[in-house]
Amino acid sequence: MSDSGRLEDPNPDASASSSNTTTTTTSEEERLVKNAQCAKKELEAYYKKQNEILDHYKQDSEQIEATRRTRIRLRSSTAVSGDSSAESDVENQQEALRRASTISMKSSKDSLLLRHEDAQNEELKLAKAAARLANITLLVNLVLMIAKIVASYLSGSMSIISSMVDSVVDLTSGAVLSISSRMIRKRDPYQYPRGRTRVEPLSLILISVIMGMASVQLIISSVTRIHDAAADGQKDEINVSWPTIGIMGSTIAVKLTLFFVCQKYKSNSSIKVLSLDHRNDCISITMALACAWLAYYYGAKPGESNTGVSLLGLCPSTGCDLYYLDPTGAIIVSFYILYTWIRTGYAHFVMLSGKSARPELINRIIHQCIEHDPRITHIDTVYVYHYGTKFLVE
CATH class of the missing domain: 1.10.287 (Helix Hairpins)
Known part of the structure; x- marks a missing residue:
């Protein structure tokens, strides 16, 4: 007990050591x-x-x-x-x-075959559904592209123009893939003895270059619009009226409906790609419409002072000029398109370069070769590499 009458720990060093030990033990257990x-x-x-x-x-x-x-x-x-x-x-x-x-008469094999036939029937149904959805998507993209052209003309918004470019990308890629598929199916053993399977990756690489250049040009135009508005006060007029909102909102609703329809058949790889494309379109169109709408209703108009408004408590003293959201949204969408097509072009460039297949696929081929005949005891060398969109096995 101290002079003031309070109880004190007779061994403070031991207590501190015990506390440190407990902490160390707890951290070690974690x-x-x-x-x-x-x-x-x-x-x-x-x-x-x-x-x-x-x-x-x-x-x-x-x-x-x-x-x-x-x-x-x-x-x-x-x-x-x-x-x-x-x-x-x-x-x-x-x-x-x-x-x-x-x-x-072999029941085990017969049951496997029956299951395989059922699986084949299911795959056939999925293939037909994929073909129907691909045709529907192509038609819908054509209609939506025309609608977005009208919306871009009415609004003058860079964000909506970038969304229109995205629709052009989807429509062009779908048309090129359809044409390349027909070219691949029409085999000419004299002029193309190994087929024309490389037409598809070549066409997609060409589209990647064209769409990449279009995205870069759209980014440059958006940056120029930001510079002119900030430095010289020259603002292009944006008019996000109700017809424009109706067109873009209908586009989002159609894409969302197609996304939910594709989700029912997502076990098919082609339909899964369509589903992801519809989902990404919904996100990009929503962002483009939001940026254009905010820039129109909450941004300073051409000829007005660059004061803007106070939105959600942001910039309460001077206000925020949300006019810049429109070209900024266009830049974001354009960068997304550019990234997507760079990745697509690189993937198909790898296919053309003859890259080796994944180890899992090579192991599957080796397994089937070994199991094909009991006289096969070992395999010396197996080469599996890309030949266009398919693989060549040696």
Whole structure:
């Protein structure tokens, strides 16, 4: 007890040491828990990847077995359609039917084949749905592009013009892909003995260059508009009237509807791409409309003093001139378009350069080669690399 009558710790150094020890122990336990959680996540990711590899092996085996069964059926139908009076044809038909019946008697294989046939039917339905949605998207993009041209003319907004350029990008890419697909399907073994599968990546690289230049030009125009307004006070008039809002709002509603429709078939890779495209369009159009609307209603008009308004408590003394939101929104949308097409062009450039396939795909091919025949004991070298949009295996 001290002179003032208060109780004091007889050993303050020991108490401080105990407190430090407790803190150190707690931090050590937290570190161990975090390490254990990280190790658990890595282990879960590893086993998830292994399960995906096994699923791919199973799907490949089922597909090969189904192809073999289809060939047997074709041989059987060919034998039936031949001369039934010829003894050799009858023997071939009986042999084909016997092999077909032998396969069908194996219940395990038969169940796998039935499941594969169901999967093929489902894939066929998804492919038809993807084709319909692609055609609908192409038509919708054409209509929306015309509507955005009208909205751009009425408003004079750089943000809406950038959204219109985005629609031109979508429409042009869809048309070029459609044309390139037709060119690829029309094979000419004399002029193009290895096919024309490289037409698609070449066309997309060309589009990437053109759209990248258009985006850069739009960025330059937006920066020029900001400079003229800030330095010289020259502001281009923006008129985001109700017709413009109605056009852009309808565009957002249509794109959002298509996004939800595509979500029902998102297991298909093509439809998944369409779904992402519709979602990104909704975001970019909404941002463009918001920037244009705020710049029109809350920005200083041409000829007025550059004072602006107070919005949500921002700049309460002098006010904020939101006129600059319009070219700023155009710059953001243009940078997004530029980034998207640079990434697309680079991806297809890699395909043309003959880059090797992913290790997972190479392992799947090696697995099927080993399992093809028991006499195959090992494989020396396997090359799998891009040949256009597809792969070439050596």
